[in-house]
Amino acid sequence: MIDVKTVGFRTRIKFCGLTREQDVADAVAAGADALGFVLWPGSKRCVDEARLAALAARVPAFVTRVGLFVDQQPELIARCAEHLDLLQFHGDETPAFCAGFGRPWIKALRMRDDLDLHAAAEAYAGAQALLLDAYRPGVPGGTGETFDWSRIPANLAKPVILAGGLGPDNVAQAIERVRPFAVDVSGGVETAPGRKDCGLLAAFAAAVAQADRSHRA
Numbered sequence: 001m002i003d004v005k006t007v008g009f010r011t012r013i014k015f016c017g018l019t020r021e022q023d024v025a026d027a028v029a030a031g032a033d034a035l036g037f038v039l040w041p042g043s044k045r046c047v048d049e050a051r052l053a054a055l056a057a058r059v060p061a062f063v064t065r066v067g068l069f070v071d072q073q074p075e076l077i078a079r080c081a082e083h084l085d086l087l088q089f090h091g092d093e094t095p096a097f098c099a100g101f102g103r104p105w106i107k108a109l110r111m112r113d114d115l116d117l118h119a120a121a122e123a124y125a126g127a128q129a130l131l132l133d134a135y136r137p138g139v140p141g142g143t144g145e146t147f148d149w150s151r152i153p154a155n156l157a158k159p160v161i162l163a164g165g166l167g168p169d170n171v172a173q174a175i176e177r178v179r180p181f182a183v184d185v186s187g188g189v190e191t192a193p194g195r196k197d198c199g200l201l202a203a204f205a206a207a208v209a210q211a212d213r214s215h216r217a
């Protein structure tokens with residue numbers, strides 16, 4: 001397991017749900033480590049394969065291109081993977097399904113009351129990390145809601161990507177409480193679904209950097 005308390009550690013940032021070239025540029029300028037593209041048609045942030053290709057081509061080296069899927073056809077995922085560095089599975093995909101595309105992957109888990117995180121970490125042992133998001137029945141993600149961060153055990157066997165209702169105003173508190181490997185945000189840096197705001201992207205990244213500095217002090 002990664003020791004996030006190591007001197008020099010910095011909390012990684014994933015901005016998710018990008019749909020516009022300018023937002024890609026703004027997110028990279030703000031200091032993004034990863035950019036997420038939603039391929040699930042049920043989302044207002046969904047991009048089709050052509051848009052994915054166009055946006056992914058704008059992402060510079062050393063910034064990870066992440067594709068988000070919710071229980072989708074393997075043929076679509078395989079085609080999209082050509083433009084992606086990492087796959088994010090946000091539905092009920094099995095570990096075997098997630099591992100079937102020859103790409104690194106992460107598994108999103110929605111924090112339902114009965115979720116056993118240790119068991120999930122064991123089941124999804126092949127994942128690069130677990131992304132933890134709020135649970136709302138019938139909605140696979142992107143709810144803009146937080147969850148009880150104290151439910152995340154410190155000794156989980158996988159790196160944690162904390163998501164769900166984060167924004168410039170609460171991300172520092174979230175980092176202080178959880179010490180995740182990375183934070184993931186969509187709605188908290190938008191003016192409308194799929195439309196990121198340059199100022200909010202920068203404010204979010206600044207809040208993460210400030211939280212990291214406070215931790216080291």
Ligand SMILES: O=C(O)c1ccccc1N[C@@H]1O[C@H](COP(=O)(O)O)[C@@H](O)[C@H]1O
Nearest residue numbers: 043140141142144164165184185186187
């Ligand atoms: O963003 C979406 O529309 C979406 C749809 C379906 C599954 C996941 C989705 N987004 C993911 O949810 C987290 C949390 O979103 P928010 O910050 O609370 O708005 C987001 O980071 C995406 O990874």
